[in-house]
Amino acid sequence: MAGKVLWSSRSGDMDDSMLRFTSSADTDKELAFYDIMGSLAHVMMLGERKIISQDDVLVIIDGLRTILSRLRSGESELDREFEDVHTNIEVMLTDLIGPAGGKLHTGRSRNDQVSTDLRMYLRDAVLEAVSRINDLIRILTDTAQNSQNIIMPGFTHMQHAQPVTAAHHMMAHAFKLGRDADRFMDAYERINVCPLGAGAVAGTTFPIDRKMTSDLLGFRRPMENSMDCVSDRDFVIETAFCASMLSVHLSSMAEELVIWSTPEFGFIEMDDKHTTGSSMLPQKRNPDAAELIRGRTGGVIGDLVSLLTMMKGLPLTYNRDMQEDKRSIIHSISTVIQCTAMMSCIMNAVRFNSDRMLSSALEGYMNAVDLADYLVNKGMPFREAHNAVASAVRYCILEKKELDKLKLSEMKGFSDLIEEDVFSILPIDVCVERRNSFGGTSQQNTAVQIFESINSLIEREERVRLEMSLIDGCWKELTG
Numbered sequence: 462m463a464g465k466v467l468w469s470s471r472s473g474d475m476d477d478s479m480l481r482f483t484s485s486a487d488t489d490k491e492l493a494f495y496d497i498m499g500s501l502a503h504v505m506m507l508g509e510r511k512i513i514s515q516d517d518v519l520v521i522i523d524g525l526r527t528i529l530s531r532l533r534s535g536e537s538e539l540d541r542e543f544e545d546v547h548t549n550i551e552v553m554l555t556d557l558i559g560p561a562g563g564k565l566h567t568g569r570s571r572n573d574q575v576s577t578d579l580r581m582y583l584r585d586a587v588l589e590a591v592s593r594i595n596d597l598i599r600i601l602t603d604t605a606q607n608s609q610n611i612i613m614p615g616f617t618h619m620q621h622a623q624p625v626t627a628a629h630h631m632m633a634h635a636f637k638l639g640r641d642a643d644r645f646m647d648a649y650e651r652i653n654v655c656p657l658g659a660g661a662v663a664g665t666t667f668p669i670d671r672k673m674t675s676d677l678l679g680f681r682r683p684m685e686n687s688m689d690c691v692s693d694r695d696f697v698i699e700t701a702f703c704a705s706m707l708s709v710h711l712s713s714m715a716e717e718l719v720i721w722s723t724p725e726f727g728f729i730e731m732d733d734k735h736t737t738g739s740s741m742l743p744q745k746r747n748p749d750a751a752e753l754i755r756g757r758t759g760g761v762i763g764d765l766v767s768l769l770t771m772m773k774g775l776p777l778t779y780n781r782d783m784q785e786d787k788r789s790i791i792h793s794i795s796t797v798i799q800c801t802a803m804m805s806c807i808m809n810a811v812r813f814n815s816d817r818m819l820s821s822a823l824e825g826y827m828n829a830v831d832l833a834d835y836l837v838n839k840g841m842p843f844r845e846a847h848n849a850v851a852s853a854v855r856y857c858i859l860e861k862k863e864l865d866k867l868k869l870s871e872m873k874g875f876s877d878l879i880e881e882d883v884f885s886i887l888p889i890d891v892c893v894e895r896r897n898s899f900g901g902t903s904q905q906n907t908a909v910q911i912f913e914s915i916n917s918l919i920e921r922e923e924r925v926r927l928e929m930s931l932i933d934g935c936w937k938e939l940t941g
């Protein structure tokens with residue numbers, strides 16, 4: 462059977478293979494609700510501007526609402542025989558209400574329609590992603606609150622560098638995620654503008670009211686230039702970048718969880734819920750959930766590259782290549798939503814092995830710089846102090862001793878500035894507490910970080926709630 466299209470008046474029907482190749486009905490399923498909202502707003506505007514009669518408007522509104530409830534209940538579904546979601550719904554409408562259905566498309570094109578649909582889809586998806594990030598930040602700050610006394614090594618180059626608290630480490634992740642959420646909310650402002658009414662490229666001769674449709678759909682304002690309206694996919698790429706940045710952070714967290722749960726580290730134990738057994742080795746618990754987060758987020762970065770590459774060679778304005786944006790962005794945003802939620806589950810149930818973290822922090826001479834700072838305070842230039850402590854560490858390695866276990870007489874061999882009081886600055890917990898410069902790992906500083914992070918979290922949660930209720934209000938008006 463030849464496929465059904467909206468434009469057969471010019472070129473005749475497509476054959477099956479062409480239709481299968483060009484159809485986007487599968488990915489477009491996600492857009493069906495938004496397509497109907499867009500059509501409801503458009504037809505209300507056409508009526509208001511007397512472009513079509515009030516009778517037709519009422520019949521079309523009624524038909525669109527019926528189609529929505531049939532799609533929701535599963536009574537109807539998008540048919541792959543039709544090119545895309547727009548065609549599907551217009552065909553359903555004409556089947557339902559007759560020729561009046563054909564009046565809906567007055568003064569618009571699928572080019573402005575598809576971008577409007579995708580913007581509405583992404584608004585919701587971004588708010589959902591930000592909510593999931595907010596949940597994860599809350600779990601991390603709670604974890605931080607409960608782990609202010611847990612001392613562990615802070616690593617650089619994967620080598621023991623300076624002791625930190627587990628709370629400080631958790632907050633480092635929380636701040637990265639806070640930026641991810643803020644970045645999504647910035648992108649939200651550029652997603653949330655309305656291209657509807659741009660027509661195919663140049664606008665329309667009908668006296669449409671673009672402000673009205675924009676308001677009805679909850680957008681901030683109509684976009685200014687019709688050619689930009691139908692060719693802009695910056696908002697898609699920007700969202701894909703936000704998702705990619707978040708992916709980098711989730712993947713790095715996942716990698717740490719995998720390493721920390723090895724017997725060699727033994728810093729954490731993941732709940733059995735988030736690990737799997739081996740089909741062959743009965744003793745094993747594998748950190749599959751974290752590994753899958755690390756693996757799947759790779760695809761999100763792939764989506765960003767696909768989108769950038771797909772757009773970079775396109776002249777203005779709409780080109781069919783752009784249909785491919787939906788496959789990538791829907792995959793990208795839904796993957797990060799799932800991965801963020803799974804990371805919350807893992808972090809909620811993870812157990813810190815504080816003894817192991819502490820004993821690891823006691824290895825590796827992480828108080829060496831404290832000894833150097835001590836000498837600087839006694840008047841030695843830092844470079845000289847660095848050399849003296851390096852010799853002390855070399856000596857400790859030979860003697861298989863930690864710095865704070867040396868006798869004063871041995872210490873004095875490295876500098877006669879060293880006195881009995883050196884022993885008060887070398888214990889690991891003192892090293893942590895003395896790092897009280899702004900942003901440092903001392904308990905007091907970490908408490909400030911937790912406080913700041915929760916404050917911005919509450920602000921962001923409030924903003925998400927507000928945007929969600931604005932959108933919800935629009936849907937209530939449109940669906941009657």
Ligand code: ARG
Nearest residue numbers: 485545571572575781783784
């Ligand atoms: N399915 C198309 C897309 O997703 C909709 C726009 C089609 N416009 C056109 N002139 N063929 O991009």
